[in-house]
Amino acid sequence: MENELISVVVPVYNVEKNIRKCLDSLINQTYKNIEIIVVDDGTPDLSGKIAEQYAEQDARIKVLHKENGGLSDARNKGIDLAQGTYITFIDSDDFVSSDYVEYLYTLVKKYNVKMASSFYQMIVSEDEVMIDKNGQEYLLTPQEAIEKMLYRNEISHNAWGKLYHRELFEQKPTLKFNGIFEDERYKQFNPIQKEQYRFPVGIINEDLALVYYLALECPQIVQGTRKTYYYFSNPTSITKSKVKEADFTIFALYKALSEVILQKYPDLSDAILEFKGTIYVKLYKRLVLKQRNDFNEVQKYMKDEIKLMTKGLIGKKVRKPTKIRLFSAAFSKRLFIILCNFENLLGAKS
Incomplete structure (x- = not known):
């Protein structure tokens, strides 16, 4: 060698x-x-x-x-x-x-x-x-x-x-x-x-x-x-980490990255949807668990976006855990919180 x-x-x-x-x-x-x-x-x-x-x-x-x-x-x-x-x-x-x-x-x-x-x-x-x-x-x-x-x-x-x-x-x-x-x-x-x-x-x-x-x-x-x-990894750290304005730049980063990827590989549109769902759920999870009222508008925007995503999931190659997180976030905040806390206990990746 x-x-x-x-x-x-x-x-x-x-x-x-x-x-x-x-x-x-x-x-x-x-x-x-x-x-x-x-x-x-x-x-x-x-x-x-x-x-x-x-x-x-x-x-x-x-x-x-x-x-x-x-x-x-x-x-x-x-x-x-x-x-x-x-x-x-x-x-x-x-x-x-x-x-x-x-x-x-x-x-x-x-x-x-x-x-x-x-x-x-x-x-x-x-x-x-x-x-x-x-x-x-x-x-x-x-x-x-x-x-x-x-x-x-x-x-x-x-x-x-x-x-x-x-x-x-x-x-x-x-x-x-x-x-x-x-x-x-x-x-x-x-x-x-x-x-x-x-x-x-x-x-x-x-x-x-x-x-x-x-x-x-x-x-x-x-x-x-x-x-x-x-x-x-501290599985409960998500409940302690502070949500900052800078965290929301992930939306623009996602859009820029997805544009570049889809220009070259349009067949990856389902994978991009999986990626988007993961990003939105991960940040929505932090907002909900921290009960941040100062980001109510952002939280509403995210929930609306997540609801739109759920309408386009039929027939898409999106992982089952991601689908479950998206549907619970969109239609049952209580169920979403229970799911998040359960995942934290298991140390699951978000």
Whole structure:
């Protein structure tokens, strides 16, 4: 196997309780030729200092301290600093299996592709980690990969858990956006900076705003089904997270993204409907459980949109759980709340 340098970009902000676990999982990778780029995004806690301590012990770790600019800005700084032929992103409160890098690198070399994805596992405690040494490998067209992401079927739309050839961030984009991002409603989601792909800064759901486009730029994508990425999940956190005005930008982001995808693959209209339903239900769920009266107009708009969606579900390839959530949200708020609370208890993905 070739021994190309691989860059691991780790944005850091307020993770002093978890960063050691993350860095330990990286310095102990079976694939040794890596550089670990820790981007301290102006964290007020000890995360940056902890990273410096690790850098003193391992020359592969580089620490950049910067003013707070958000996750996208931190990732972009990491991309700019990366020297590797390939780049992967790890969130600093997550960790990976010891062969995470080797597994993804083996996939991209075996199938000669620019993007590979592995499975992930949501955990509440480390006791739940499953060591996964078996799995299948699938070579996908961009359309097949996009469809899987839209249905949340084996490939996530998160930036982490994947390996990207650096050319994806250096080449001039070939996608035809047809002026979508010149529209004032969508400018903030533009994934292109200086004719290169980067994470849009200053938005939430930044992964959505880039990963799909990177996949569309690839002739083929390989998917490995081994679980190599682990992230901690609090199933009840949705009842505690504060709803902000910025959360509602997801509607415009969805419209921009769906336009780009459907321009290239009109056959994915059902998958787009699944994606839209998931987005609307997820945010409606937060509003309802938080009982936010200051967003009554938005809540009414969302309920009306969800009702319209239910009228168009007949004969559509939309997952049964999504249909149940949509119909309960549209016609029985009480049932919807019961369903949401039940899902939270089970730790179900929304």
